[in-house]
Amino acid sequence: AQTVTQSQPEMSVQEAETVTLSCTYDTSESDYYLFWYKQPPSRQMILVIRQEAYKQQNATENRFSVNFQKAAKSFSLKISDSQLGDAAMYFCAYRSRYKLTFGKGTLLTVNP
Amino acid sequence: GAVVSQHPSRVICKSGTSVKIECRSLDFQATTMFWYRQFPKQSLMLMATSNEGSKATYEQGVEKDKFLINHASLTLSTLTVTSAHPEDSSFYICSARENAGHASGNTIYFGEGSWLTVV
Numbered sequence: 665a666q667t668v669t670q671s672q673p674e675m676s677v678q679e680a681e682t683v684t685l686s687c688t689y690d691t692s693e694s695d696y697y698l699f700w701y702k703q704p705p706s707r708q709m710i711l712v713i714r715q716e717a718y719k720q721q722n723a724t725e726n727r728f729s730v731n732f733q734k735a736a737k738s739f740s741l742k743i744s745d746s747q748l749g750d751a752a753m754y755f756c757a758y759r760s761r762y763k764l765t766f767g768k769g770t771l772l773t774v775n776p
Numbered sequence: 777g778a779v780v781s782q783h784p785s786r787v788i789c790k791s792g793t794s795v796k797i798e799c800r801s802l803d804f805q806a807t808t809m810f811w812y813r814q815f816p817k818q819s820l821m822l823m824a825t826s827n828e829g830s831k832a833t834y835e836q837g838v839e840k841d842k843f844l845i846n847h848a849s850l851t852l853s854t855l856t857v858t859s860a861h862p863e864d865s866s867f868y869i870c871s872a873r874e875n876a877g878h879a880s881g882n883t884i885y886f887g888e889g890s891w892l893t894v895v
Contacts (some may be wrong), residue, residue, distance in 0.1 A: 707814075707867060709886035755819060763810065764871070764884060766819045 666691045668758050670767035677746045678775050684731075685741045685770050687756030698732065699757040699764070700741045702750075712754070715739065748774050778804045780872050782887030789860055789894055796856045797890045799870030805850040806872035810884075811843075814867045826853040850875070860894040867891055 667690045677683035689698070700712040715723045715732050722730050727747075731740045743750055751774045756767040779802040789795045799809055807828045812820040824845050825833040832845035842864075844856040853872075857864050869889040873882045 707869075707889045709820075709869065709871075759884075762808075763822060763825060765822070768819045 668767035672770045674771045676773040687739045689758045697759040698739045701755045702752045704752040778885045780885045780887040786891045794858045799853045801851045801872040805875045808873045809853040810871045812869045
């Protein structure tokens, strides 16, 4: 079974600074997708960024980028120029053909 | 973009009664929908995979007779919590996988979630 590990239960960052959230996963599959989701207090799950395992190039979405290390099974999220609105719970997720498996989450606080 | 609507967003029911939560894909078809449960300050736990026109696939430890899932059309899945008890109180979230292209790459959209309180 696939497992997703987020080793940082909480992180904090100063506004305008950069923060990196860690994620590792375990799988024996070769075809899969990785995601970072944001869950603000409203509880709505918001897709931040996604990475296809077959792509070597790291995904980037504006201020959000990932460092995907397939051999190490590592998938970290970097948030640049952090904003107050980035404060939320962040979940790393692994997806095979049939289902999505989430890590336990990292609560990000952004300090003004 | 695609929207998944969940209803109701909040519901309070009496212990022993049943309550139904609906999950609708508003502008796309979804052969597969997923139901999650989330306890406070915890991650999303997959309860079951709902497949249109067939029986749901439940995760280990989830009581299929208690959490009834019906996926009667390509745009609607329902979760019915039967004989609800206070320990069933939780946040329930559905998601829907858009029918397009390769299944592994299809986008998954989440509903807004439903708060269930059993008193």
